[in-house]
Amino acid sequence: xxxVGINGYGTIGKRVADAVDCQDDMKIVGVxxxxxxxxxxMAVSKGYDLYxxxxxxxxxxxxAGIEISGTIDDLYDQLDIIVDCTPGGxxxxxxxNIYREKGLKAIFQGGEKHDAIGKSFNSFTxxxxxxxxxxxxxxxxxxxxxCRTLNPIDELAGIKKVRAVMxxxxxxxxxxxxxxxxxxxxxxxxxxxHHGPDVQTxxxxxxxxxxxxxxxTTIMHQHNLMVELKDSVGVxxxxxxxxxxxxxxxxxxxxxxxxxxTVMEYARDIGRPRGxxxxxxxxxxxxxxxxxxxxxxxAIHQESDVVPENVDAIRAMLEMESDPSKSxxxxxxxxxxxx
Amino acid sequence: xxxVGINGYGTIGKRVADAVDCQDDMKIVGVxxxxxxxxxxMAVSKGYDLYxxxxxxxxxxxxAGIEISGTIDDLYDQLDIIVDCTPGGxxxxxxxNIYREKGLKAIFQGGEKHDAIGKSFNSFTxxxxxxxxxxxxxxxxxxxxxCRTLNPIDELAGIKKVRAVMxxxxxxxxxxxxxxxxxxxxxxxxxxxHHGPDVQTxxxxxxxxxxxxxxxTTIMHQHNLMVELKDSVGVxxxxxxxxxxxxxxxxxxxxxxxxxxTVMEYARDIGRPRGxxxxxxxxxxxxxxxxxxxxxxxAIHQESDVVPENVDAIRAMLEMESDPSKSxxxxxxxxxxxx
Numbered sequence: 001x002x003x004v005g006i007n008g009y010g011t012i013g014k015r016v017a018d019a020v021d022c023q024d025d026m027k028i029v030g031v032x033x034x035x036x037x038x039x040x041x042m043a044v045s046k047g048y049d050l051y052x053x054x055x056x057x058x059x060x061x062x063x064a065g066i067e068i069s070g071t072i073d074d075l076y077d078q079l080d081i082i083v084d085c086t087p088g089g090x091x092x093x094x095x096x097n098i099y100r101e102k103g104l105k106a107i108f109q110g111g112e113k114h115d116a117i118g119k120s121f122n123s124f125t126x127x128x129x130x131x132x133x134x135x136x137x138x139x140x141x142x143x144x145x146x147c148r149t150l151n152p153i154d155e156l157a158g159i160k161k162v163r164a165v166m167x168x169x170x171x172x173x174x175x176x177x178x179x180x181x182x183x184x185x186x187x188x189x190x191x192x193x194h195h196g197p198d199v200q201t202x203x204x205x206x207x208x209x210x211x212x213x214x215x216x217t218t219i220m221h222q223h224n225l226m227v228e229l230k231d232s233v234g235v236x237x238x239x240x241x242x243x244x245x246x247x248x249x250x251x252x253x254x255x256x257x258x259x260x261x262t263v264m265e266y267a268r269d270i271g272r273p274r275g276x277x278x279x280x281x282x283x284x285x286x287x288x289x290x291x292x293x294x295x296x297x298x299a300i301h302q303e304s305d306v307v308p309e310n311v312d313a314i315r316a317m318l319e320m321e322s323d324p325s326k327s328x329x330x331x332x333x334x335x336x337x338x339x
Numbered sequence: 340x341x342x343v344g345i346n347g348y349g350t351i352g353k354r355v356a357d358a359v360d361c362q363d364d365m366k367i368v369g370v371x372x373x374x375x376x377x378x379x380x381m382a383v384s385k386g387y388d389l390y391x392x393x394x395x396x397x398x399x400x401x402x403a404g405i406e407i408s409g410t411i412d413d414l415y416d417q418l419d420i421i422v423d424c425t426p427g428g429x430x431x432x433x434x435x436n437i438y439r440e441k442g443l444k445a446i447f448q449g450g451e452k453h454d455a456i457g458k459s460f461n462s463f464t465x466x467x468x469x470x471x472x473x474x475x476x477x478x479x480x481x482x483x484x485x486c487r488t489l490n491p492i493d494e495l496a497g498i499k500k501v502r503a504v505m506x507x508x509x510x511x512x513x514x515x516x517x518x519x520x521x522x523x524x525x526x527x528x529x530x531x532x533h534h535g536p537d538v539q540t541x542x543x544x545x546x547x548x549x550x551x552x553x554x555x556t557t558i559m560h561q562h563n564l565m566v567e568l569k570d571s572v573g574v575x576x577x578x579x580x581x582x583x584x585x586x587x588x589x590x591x592x593x594x595x596x597x598x599x600x601t602v603m604e605y606a607r608d609i610g611r612p613r614g615x616x617x618x619x620x621x622x623x624x625x626x627x628x629x630x631x632x633x634x635x636x637x638a639i640h641q642e643s644d645v646v647p648e649n650v651d652a653i654r655a656m657l658e659m660e661s662d663p664s665k666s667x668x669x670x671x672x673x674x675x676x677x678x
Contacts, residue, residue: 165504165563167523167552183600184506184554184561184638189592189624191634209629211563211636213506215523215554222523224504224550226565253528261522285528290548295530297550299523 002080002318006031007053007072007094009043011172011303012109013085016310017048018273020083022334026314030075036064051075053086081105081314092116095135105133107313110140110198110306120201122147123312123331124246127324130316138309142166142212142221143198145300148280150203150227152245153294156237158230162208165224166195169302173218185214220260221300228293235287238294242282246328247308247337249279257281260299267301276304278337308335341657344418345370346392346411346433348382350511351448352424354646356387357612359422361673365653369414375403390414392425420444420653431455434474444472446652449479449537449645459540461486462651462670463585466663469655477648481505481551481560482537484639487619489542489566491584492633495576497569501547504563505534508641512557524553559599560639567632574626577633581621585667586647586676588618596620599638606640615643617676647674 004020006013009031021028032053033040040061043050049069052058061068076082082104084091088111095117099106107121114120117137121130125147130136139147146164153159168187171178188194193212200206242248251257257266267277278301286297311331315321321330332338343359345352348370360367371392372379379400382389388408391397400407415421421443423430427450434456438445446460453459456476460469464486469475478486485503492498507526510517527533532551539545581587590596596605606616617640625636650670654660660669671677 163502163565165550167506167554180556180598180600182556182558183598184556184559185598186561186592186622186625186636189597189622189636191625191627191636192629209565209634211504211565211625211634213561213563213636215506216556217519217521217523217554219521220523222525222552224552226502226548226550253525258528259519259522259524261519283525283528286525286530286550288530290531295548295550297525297528297530297552 002026002314002320003029003078004314005029005075005079005082006085007082008085009033009039010085012306013083014039014043015274015276015304015307016083016085019307019311019335020314023311023331024334025320029078030069032072032075036061036066040066076102076104079104080318081107083107083310083314085109088112099135105317106135107310107317108135108137110138110143112137114198114201121309121313121316122202123309123324123328124148124151125202127312127316127327128322130313131322132319133317136313136317138306138313139198139202141300141302141305142168142195142223143202144306144309145221145223145280145298146195146199147202148248149225149242149282149296149298150199150206152241152248153227153238154203154206156241157233159206160228160230162206163226164195164208164210166193166210166212167222167224168212168214169217169219169221170214171218172303180214180216182216187212187214217260219264221302222260223298223300225296225298226293232292233289235289238287238289239284246332247279249281250284251281252284254285263299264301272336274304277301278304278308278335280305308332308337341365341419341653341659342368342417343653344368344414344421345424346421347424348372348378349424350642351645352422353378353382354613354615354643355422355424355649358646358650358674359653362650362670363673364659368417369408371411371414375400375405379405415441415443418443419657420446422446422649422653424448427451438474444656445474446649446656447474447476449477449482451476453537453540460648460652460655461541462648462663462667463487463490464541466651466655466666469652470661471658472656475652475656477645477652478537478541480639480641480644481507481534481562482541483645483648484560484562484619484637485534485538486541487584487587488564488581488621488635488637489538489545491580491587492566492577493542493545495580496572498545499567499569501545502565503534503547503549505532505549505551506561506563507551507553508556508558508560509553510557511642519553519555521555526551526553556599558603560641561599562637562639564635564637565632571631572628574628577626577628578623585671586618588620589623590620591623593624602638603640611675616640617643617647617674619644647671647676
């Protein structure tokens with residue numbers, strides 16, 4: 001039973017904590033928080049030991065009546081690995097200033113730059129390369145979403161070239177200070193966007209070019225994919241391949257799942273914690289092949305799709321499992337993800 | 340001086356009325372309305388003769404104290420041409436049931452099907468084909484937007500293939516019954532969307548495939564273009580070409596025009612009527628060529644970009660001008676469109 005800590009119990013951190021906690025080969029030893037807000041209170045009420053990320057703020061937690069188990073410095077020595085879910089850019093500093101010194105393995109999120117961490121991770125494309133690694137970055141929600149469907153398509157037919165337009169949510173549901181409210185924002189306004197190179201950190205040598213924008217929605221990203229194929233296959237072959245691919249769901253407009261809103265309604269109806277959708281949702285009707293180019297549309301739950309990948313990364317880095325499919329299957333089963 | 344009538348003084352109709360009215364070779368003889376609302380009142384206060392589209396509703400106009408010049412049946416005989424701006428599908432019925440019988444030339448909007456009208460129109464791509472025509476459909480705002488930039492690129496470098504993802508506004512600013520409010524909607528959920536074939540009705544033989552969605556915004560559509568070129572050109576060549584293209588504006592993120600919201604703010608600041616933007620706005624920074632494929636992003640003001648095209652269509656159909664560039668220049672000058 002491996003001991004895992006979560007540094008930063010926020011949007012991703014709280015989800016990774018729950019995902020680790022429901023596995024049978026790892027456990028949460030502690031989580032950290034800077035602010036004594038409702039999330040800190042809920043961490044304690046869930047039974048997680050709470051450590052203060054900023055020791056000078058202990059009084060704030062005492063005043064708020066939130067029980068703490070110590071400061072973050074008391075946590076490191078109890079851990080086999082730490083999952084850093086701090087805001088983008090902080091993780092790399094923590095690696096250089098703390099984790100290296102403590103000799104502590106660490107996982108980072110997509111907000112960190114690949115070059116700062118040195119190694120990026122996706123369960124399906126390069127699990128093996130994280131075996132025993134000290135520092136690994138789980139790629140962002142968008143990159144994870146691209147890998148989840150591009151990898152099986154590459155296996156099926158070989159990918160010659162990918163073009164993708166990523167329509168991203170302006171902010172997460174709980175955020176009230178980000179926009180846009182009524183605009184479409186080229187983001188970045190230059191082409192290509194950084195998403196293509198980010199995919200290449202885990203799908204080596206893939207020919208991909210991406211464009212990205214922000215729109216006024218909070219619940220999901222949406223991707224428009226155009227994939228030139230090497231081999232000639234039919235749409236039914238692609239459907240069969242994606243239907244047998246883990247962490248990918250084919251959903252149908254004609255069954256009422258006609259937007260990102262109904263995708264998330266579906267996730268809530270199947271009883272997922274927080275209404276999360278760990279899988280990538282592909283609209284079945286959007287799949288089409290024209291001139292040996294595959295077109296499709298997919299939706300990404302930006303708050304949760306990377307969560308199972310964090311669990312798999314722990315197994316790879318701690319050499320608990322060398323076969324990615326076995327880790328993926330175990331993670332899925334414990335999290336209630338089918339397929 | 341040619342006599343023009345507007346059937347349907349709504350979003351497009353009121354704008355076409357103003358655009359015709361400021362030309363020196365045509366005039367508005369009357370406009371029609373079904374409902375005695377603020378738009379009907381404003382038509383009269385602007386000096387347009389108002390005709391009731393549904394004669395049985397005369398009492399409603401009388402009760403509202405709106406002065407009418409007669410019913411629509413009194414209007415037809417005074418006209419050289421009618422611009423039909425009724426809701427999608429009604430125009431084709433009007434053509435078959437009324438305009439043919441009256442021997443009246445008519446222009447329709449993009450909400451009508453190409454096959455129902457038989458001829459589609461864009462000022463830059465097929466002006467000549469509308470010379471003397473009886474019935475012409477001005478293509479939709481999205482199709483007009485695609486033609487405005489693809490045509491000069493085709494002239495410059497030859498287009499091998501176009502891929503486009505169209506991120507469309509959910510509803511117009513004045514509409515309160517359409518969504519989405521917080522979702523991204525594949526619309527249509529199948530690929531390709533109808534926009535590619537619609538472009539082909541005015542850019543014959545163009546190789547184009549499109550995907551489309553709806554997002555929660557009201558002010559503009561946004562297009563993501565990927566254009567494989569036949570000839571090798573540089574980005575500067577494309578910039579020079581677009582900068583010298585009428586009804587296209589190159590705008591820069593670094594000068595603060597970083598979203599569709601600031602594009603429309605710009606239109607309001609330059610004093611355009613209703614804050615309209617008749618031009619297609621291209622983000623200059625988005626222009627890039629990779630492997631002889633041109634990438635760019637553009638924004639379309641869905642309420643107004645087709646308006647100057649309606650004026651040009653009148654000149655072509657009434658054989659007032661045989662040279663498209665002369666009509667375009669005249670329309671632009673009278674409407675205050677530069678370039």
